[in-house]
Amino acid sequence: MRRILVPFLLLTLLITPISYxxxxxxxxxxxxxxxxxxxxxxxxxxxxEIKRSYVRAYPGWQKNTIALLRPKGFExxxxxxxxxxxxxxxxxxxYIEKTTKPTIIISSVYVGPYRSRQQAERSIPKLLAxxxxxxxxxxxxxxxxxxxxxxxxxxxxI
Numbered sequence: 001m002r003r004i005l006v007p008f009l010l011l012t013l014l015i016t017p018i019s020y021x022x023x024x025x026x027x028x029x030x031x032x033x034x035x036x037x038x039x040x041x042x043x044x045x046x047x048x049e050i051k052r053s054y055v056r057a058y059p060g061w062q063k064n065t066i067a068l069l070r071p072k073g074f075e076x077x078x079x080x081x082x083x084x085x086x087x088x089x090x091x092x093x094x095y096i097e098k099t100t101k102p103t104i105i106i107s108s109v110y111v112g113p114y115r116s117r118q119q120a121e122r123s124i125p126k127l128l129a130x131x132x133x134x135x136x137x138x139x140x141x142x143x144x145x146x147x148x149x150x151x152x153x154x155x156x157x158i
Contacts (some may be wrong), residue, residue: 040098072130086134
């Protein structure tokens with residue numbers, strides 16, 4: 001009985017770590033798949049991109065801008081654009097991933113989507129009117145006397 005029991009215990013001890021490692025690899029692999037399948041990519045369309053120059057950017061400008069635009073009905077969000085190119089006088093972006101926080105101080109704020117470039121361009125005056133309180137507040141402290149507080153353009157997500 002002892003002759004059978006000792007090899008059986010040794011075999012059990014050898015198999016247990018292998019089985020445990022296989023289960024861990026399977027769990028890690030499946031969780032990686034779950035993470036990669038969740039995405040915050042925005043739908044295709046035209047978006048307004050609001051930028052600040054490095055001189056004009058300050059920590060929190062994106063948050064202030066979004067907080068001012070959303071109550072006025074604009075779908076504003078922080079975004080991280082991927083794979084840019086320029087064609088037909090418009091910047092094409094493969095996709096924009098919504099982020100909870102800006103990735104860098106000069107990260108853009110996006111508004112949209114719009115069905116066409118013209119529809120996006122027609123909304124720029126309304127957007128600037130919505131930003132007027134922030135623009136007025138910043139002009140008071142404008143030591144550079146630079147009127148380009150915000151740069152607004154249209155981009156296309158394809």
